[in-house]
Amino acid sequence: MKRSSVSSRLMLGAVIYLVILGAAAIAAPVISPYSPTDQHLENRFAPPGHKYILGTDNFGRDNFSRMIYGSRSALLVGIVSVSIAVTIGITVGIIAALSTGIIDNILMLLMDSVLSFPTILLAITVVSFLGYGLLQVMTAIGVIFSPVFARLVRAEALSIKTEEYVEASRAMGSPAVKIVFLHIMPNLMGKVVVQASITFALSIVIEASLSYLGLGTQPPTPSWGLMLKDARNYLVQAPWMSIYPGLALAMTVLSFNIIGDTLSEKINPRIVKK
Amino acid sequence: MPLIIFIIKRFFRLILTVLLVSTIIFFVIRVIPGDPAAVIAGIDATQADVAAIRAQLGTDKPISVQYIHWLRSVALFDFGNSMITGEPVTKQILKRFPITLTLATLGILMGMLIAIPLGVISAVKRWSPVDYFGMLLSQIGMAVPSFWLGIILLLLFAVKIHIFPLFGSGGIKYYILPSLSLGLARAAVILRLTRASMVEELSKEYIITARAKGLTERLVKYKHALKNALIPVITVSGIQFGYMLGGAIIIEQVFSLPGLGRLFLTGIYQRDFTLIQGGVVFIAFVFSLINFLVDILYSVLNPKIRVG
Numbered sequence A: 001m002k003r004s005s006v007s008s009r010l011m012l013g014a015v016i017y018l019v020i021l022g023a024a025a026i027a028a029p030v031i032s033p034y035s036p037t038d039q040h041l042e043n044r045f046a047p048p049g050h051k052y053i054l055g056t057d058n059f060g061r062d063n064f065s066r067m068i069y070g071s072r073s074a075l076l077v078g079i080v081s082v083s084i085a086v087t088i089g090i091t092v093g094i095i096a097a098l099s100t101g102i103i104d105n106i107l108m109l110l111m112d113s114v115l116s117f118p119t120i121l122l123a124i125t126v127v128s129f130l131g132y133g134l135l136q137v138m139t140a141i142g143v144i145f146s147p148v149f150a151r152l153v154r155a156e157a158l159s160i161k162t163e164e165y166v167e168a169s170r171a172m173g174s175p176a177v178k179i180v181f182l183h184i185m186p187n188l189m190g191k192v193v194v195q196a197s198i199t200f201a202l203s204i205v206i207e208a209s210l211s212y213l214g215l216g217t218q219p220p221t222p223s224w225g226l227m228l229k230d231a232r233n234y235l236v237q238a239p240w241m242s243i244y245p246g247l248a249l250a251m252t253v254l255s256f257n258i259i260g261d262t263l264s265e266k267i268n269p270r271i272v273k274k
Numbered sequence B: 001m002p003l004i005i006f007i008i009k010r011f012f013r014l015i016l017t018v019l020l021v022s023t024i025i026f027f028v029i030r031v032i033p034g035d036p037a038a039v040i041a042g043i044d045a046t047q048a049d050v051a052a053i054r055a056q057l058g059t060d061k062p063i064s065v066q067y068i069h070w071l072r073s074v075a076l077f078d079f080g081n082s083m084i085t086g087e088p089v090t091k092q093i094l095k096r097f098p099i100t101l102t103l104a105t106l107g108i109l110m111g112m113l114i115a116i117p118l119g120v121i122s123a124v125k126r127w128s129p130v131d132y133f134g135m136l137l138s139q140i141g142m143a144v145p146s147f148w149l150g151i152i153l154l155l156l157f158a159v160k161i162h163i164f165p166l167f168g169s170g171g172i173k174y175y176i177l178p179s180l181s182l183g184l185a186r187a188a189v190i191l192r193l194t195r196a197s198m199v200e201e202l203s204k205e206y207i208i209t210a211r212a213k214g215l216t217e218r219l220v221k222y223k224h225a226l227k228n229a230l231i232p233v234i235t236v237s238g239i240q241f242g243y244m245l246g247g248a249i250i251i252e253q254v255f256s257l258p259g260l261g262r263l264f265l266t267g268i269y270q271r272d273f274t275l276i277q278g279g280v281v282f283i284a285f286v287f288s289l290i291n292f293l294v295d296i297l298y299s300v301l302n303p304k305i306r307v308g
Helices: A003-026 A063-098 A102-115 A119-130 A134-161 A164-171 A176-212 A224-232 A240-267 B003-031 B036-041 B047-057 B063-075 B089-124 B129-143 B146-160 B176-202 B205-212 B217-254 B260-269 B273-301 B303-307
Strands: none
Touching (some): A063 A134, A063 A176, A063 A240, A119 A176, A119 B003, A134 A176, A224 B146, B003 B063, B089 B217, B089 B260, B129 B176, B146 B217, B176 B217, B205 B217, B217 B260
């Protein structure tokens, strides 16, 4: 099988998985067999079967329903965090690229100092100050990932700025705002989309990690990370509790990574040859 | 630029980073709502009790005095006493740090041990089954969150077959699964880089020259190319080692290892501000120190970098 056909099949699989996940998140109240928070104490630790397809947890809550509702938290975090990161990143990146000297230097020094620390450590520290919860986590992740976009946008904008058509437009007297929105922005969107896809995946992992540590989504709101936190205590009694939420998490991350990789090959075909 | 000047310049950046982190954490802790003294005193405390604790913590003094005092304590590596247990923070950190260091060291070793051989073979035999296996492994390694991998490894090797303990600390057997969980994600990154770096070296002109001289393929690939291809791999592995300190926080929680990460989390759960600020500065210091050493190593291996 040719490489290109392997990668387009992977891409198709990733898109299908994400469409199903998105649909499940939207239609959660309709398709969930049970309420995600209702406790059926008489059915604690029920293994996967006819009544509960993915089993129940330590409170007798239906795992499948909790996973469907958990996809809402995961996708919400991805969407909100990436939007924050992209907005801050593009703004800072463009400002840095258009201003030279001291402002550019200060902005980039600031961005680099954020970039140089382990993301999860930063996220934990920021959340411990902002307080626990989904909103705080989304804000923290968005801010922490914004330097990635700022760096990318600045580098792209700097190279686009020297292109002949931009020079020509400037020579004709176009105002800076017009140049930014007409010439620079459209040309760097491709790389921003690739990075956004990868960042989406990372945001979901960080939300899950923080929820696992008890600093993210708070119970009883379902979240994959929170489900895994409960699961850790019942590895012997209920292994299914830890398998399925993690699988959903990993598949989601994998899908976004595949989409990011495929898009970046399409935008920059040179990489494929290597 | 001579090496010594490069080291001195780079050392100043290390100091600057630690200073910057110390300053940020100091002000962040002071702008968040809530008086630490009131937290310690509890809800039944009188005004006088709170004032006494405030005096003891030094939070009754002007902020500039507190800041100078804080910078002095960072310089002396003395982060004060825990607000909850009263134990010196530095002592607690140093007691827990060896566990985290062991975990991260074993993790990076496992990552490199998996990634480098596989990456080299993938590059030499491109688009072979080994290469596809490597790509699959690196995709999985990047997609599977390390804490879930840890849980699955526990399920397989502690619950199904009782090879490793379910939690706790002690001998080396308590470290195998945690460091494997940490190492696999890092292996994915190192593998991709090893492959790319080796592919690039193999396409360079000196390789053609070496082949033209009539050297054996083995010598050309595994001596000439590999030696140069490993330079970026080693430095990136060093940086990955630093990132493991972050990953260790959550892995220690999964495996109940009493390392620095768990200490830091305890500080966060109990809102122990002295422990949090000491922990952040210490981790930032260790992380910057690792990056500093990696930069020096890289400049020794590849002198071109010093020009920049």
